[in-house]
Amino acid sequence: MSEPQQQPPGTLDAMRRKPDHGEDSYRGSGRLAGKKAVITGGDSGIGRAVAIAFAREGADVLISYLNEHDDATDTAKLVEDAGRRAVLVAGDLADRAHCIAVIDKAVEEFGTIDVLVNNAAYQMTHETVEEISDDEWQHTFDVNITAMFRLVQAALPHLGEQASIINTSSINADKPRPTLLPYATTKGAIANLTAGLAQLLGERGIRVNAVAPGPIWTPLIPSTMPPEQVEKFGKDTPLGRPGEPKEVAPAFVLLASDEASYISGALIPVTGGKPIL
Numbered sequence: 001m002s003e004p005q006q007q008p009p010g011t012l013d014a015m016r017r018k019p020d021h022g023e024d025s026y027r028g029s030g031r032l033a034g035k036k037a038v039i040t041g042g043d044s045g046i047g048r049a050v051a052i053a054f055a056r057e058g059a060d061v062l063i064s065y066l067n068e069h070d071d072a073t074d075t076a077k078l079v080e081d082a083g084r085r086a087v088l089v090a091g092d093l094a095d096r097a098h099c100i101a102v103i104d105k106a107v108e109e110f111g112t113i114d115v116l117v118n119n120a121a122y123q124m125t126h127e128t129v130e131e132i133s134d135d136e137w138q139h140t141f142d143v144n145i146t147a148m149f150r151l152v153q154a155a156l157p158h159l160g161e162q163a164s165i166i167n168t169s170s171i172n173a174d175k176p177r178p179t180l181l182p183y184a185t186t187k188g189a190i191a192n193l194t195a196g197l198a199q200l201l202g203e204r205g206i207r208v209n210a211v212a213p214g215p216i217w218t219p220l221i222p223s224t225m226p227p228e229q230v231e232k233f234g235k236d237t238p239l240g241r242p243g244e245p246k247e248v249a250p251a252f253v254l255l256a257s258d259e260a261s262y263i264s265g266a267l268i269p270v271t272g273g274k275p276i277l
Contacts, residue, residue, distance in 0.1 A: 001092060003274060009068065009122070009219060009220055009223060009224075010273070012044050012071050012074075012144060012219055014219075014222075015149060017217070018019075019044075019045065019055060019217045019218055019219075019244055019245050020244040020245065020246050021044075021045075021048045021049040021052055021244075021246055021249075022049050022052050022053060022245070022246030022249060023052065023078060025245060026049075026052055026053050026056055026249070027056065028053070028055075028056030028057040028058065028082070029057065030057065030058050030090075031058070031257045031259065032054055032057035032058045032059040032253065032256055032257060033057070033058035033059075034058060034059075035054075035058065035059040035060075035114040035115055035256065036059065036060050036062075036106065036110035036111070036112055036113055036114050036115070037054050037059045037060070037061050037062070037113075037114065037115040037116075037117060037242060037256065038061075038062045038064065038091060038102065038103070038113055038115070038117065038151075038155070039051050039062070039063055039064065039108045039117040040055070040064040040065075040102070040118055040120035040147070040151070041064070041065065041118065041119040041120030041121060041168075042061070042062075042063035042064060042065060042072070042075060042119065043063060043064075043065035043066075043068045043071040043072035043075055044071045044075070044119075044197055044218060045067060045216070045218030045219060045220060045245050046119055046213065046216060046218065046221050046245045046248050047063070047065075047075075047117075047119045047120070048071070048075045048078075048169060048245060049244075049245035049246050049248060049249040050117055050119065050248075050249050050252045050253075051063055051075050051078070051079055051086075052075070052078050052079070052082070052249070053246075053249040053250065053252065054084075054085070054115070054252075054253065054254050054256065055074075055078070055079040055082035055083075055084040056082045057253055057257075058084070059084060059114075059115065059256075060084050060085040060086075060110055061079050061085070061086055061087070062086075062087040062088075062102070062106045062110070063075055063076060063079075063086060063087065063088050063089070064089050064090075064091075064093065064102045064108065064120065065088070065089075065090055065120075066090065066091070066092060066093075066120075067090060068219075069090065071219075072088050072090070073088070076088055079233045083129060085109070085110075087105065087106070087109045087110075089101070089102050089105050089265065090184065091160055092143075092162045093120050093142075093147035093151075094139055094143050094146075096146065096150055096275070099147055099150035099151050099154060100150070100154045102151065102154075103154040103155050103158070104154075106155075106158075107158050111197050112158055112160070113155050113158045113160075113163065114160075114162075114163055114164070115163070115164045115165075115166065115256045116151060116152065116155050116159070116163075116164075116165045116166070117166045117168075117252060117256075118140045118147070118148040118151055118165070118166070118167045118168065118190075119167075120143060120144075120147065120154070120167040120184070121144050121183070121186075121220070122139060122140050122143040122144060123140070123144065123180055123182075123183035123218065123220060123224050124136060124140075124180075124182070124183070124224050125179045125180060125224055125225050125226060125229065126179060126180075126181065127179060129181065132181060132182060136182065137182050137270060140182035140183060140186055141182070141186055141189075144183065144186035144189075144190070145186045145190055145193065146185070146191045148167060148190065148193060152165060152202070153218045155174035155277070156201075156206075159204075159206050160205070161204065161205030161206070162205055162207075162258060162261065163205070163206045163207070164206070164207050164208075164209070164255055164260070165197065165201075165206065165208040165209075165270075166208075166209055166210070166211065166252055166255045166256060167190050167193065167194050167208070167209070167210040167211075168190070168210070168211055168213065169190040169191045169194065169210040169211065169212045169267060170183075170184070170186050170187035170190075170212055170213060170214075171187070171212055171213065171214045171215075171269065171271050171274055171276060172184035172187040173187040173188045173191040173212055173267070173276075174191075174212070174276040174277055175189065175274070175276070176188065179229075187212075188226045189213070189232065190210060191210060191267055192195050194208055194209060194210040194265065194267065195265050195267075198265030199265065202264060207255070207260065207262075207263065207264040208264055208265065209255045209263060209264060209265065209266045209267070209268065210266070210267045210268070211248065211251045211252060211255070211267075211268050211270060212241065212267050212268065212269045212270065212271065212276055213248050213271065214234070214237060214243060214245070214269070214270065214271030214274050215233055215234035215237060215242045215243065215272065216232070216242060216243045216245060216247075216248055216270075217242040217243065217244060217277050218245060219233070220243075221233055234272065237271065237272035237273055238272060238273025238274065239272040239273050240271070240272075242272075243270065243271075243272055244250055247270065248270045251268045251270055255268070
């Protein structure tokens with residue numbers, strides 16, 4: 001049975017095949033004990049998997065999301081079931097004021113920020129350049145890359161030594177899919193933003209890294225790709241399938257942990273075997 005098409009950014013409820021975020025499988029070991037984290041796009045997909053993993057590793061989590069209230073509430077419950085605090089903040093990260101409000105809320109609730117995960121993203125499939133409107137191009141950049149800069153800038157006064165910034169890039173940073181032109185372009189920019197920030201912030205003891213997922217099964221896929229592409233999604237990887245969000249989360253845990261104290265400026269691929277140079 002085919003996956004139903006959705007309106008972006010999509011919801012878990014409407015998906016026939018539910019992604020696995022690690023709800024039943026992730027086991028923590030205290031690697032993030034006492035840390036305070038902000039995760040954008042934390043309601044579902046990779047963001048939810050990261051929120052679950054962080055909480056089970058001992059972190060309190062602020063979940064920033066657009067308008068998927070049911071998904072966000074479910075994610076918050078999973079965080080609280082792990083014995084950690086969950087704070088929900090809804091709104092559009094394309095708005096500069098909202099980026100600042102997310103950070104202000106985290107500081108108000110937690111007193112500090114140890115980990116900033118810039119994960120929220122927008123994408124849409126187009127077969128021709130002419131189909132891409134100026135508004136969509138601008139919106140994609142506002143959500144995917146400009147928001148990251150604004151969140152980092154707002155968070156910096158509250159990030160101490162050993163703090164970690166983790167950006168979600170993509171295999172598209174190295175192998176851009178032409179039908180995802182605006183999205184793929186921003187993912188390349190995120191790789192460069194990460195490399196530049198790692199050099200600028202190293203002297204402050206702040207580490208900056210990126211995770212580059214390949215095809216991961218999330219609500220974004222059936223809400224932004226035509227049915228024929230959804231049907232084939234991820235089957236062209238060496239592992240022959242799309243990844244699950246739970247398979248990406250451990251990379252974020254590593255980069256957020258003190259075990260990664262000498263890892264900065266890295267781009268970690270989670271791609272099912274597709275190489276990134």
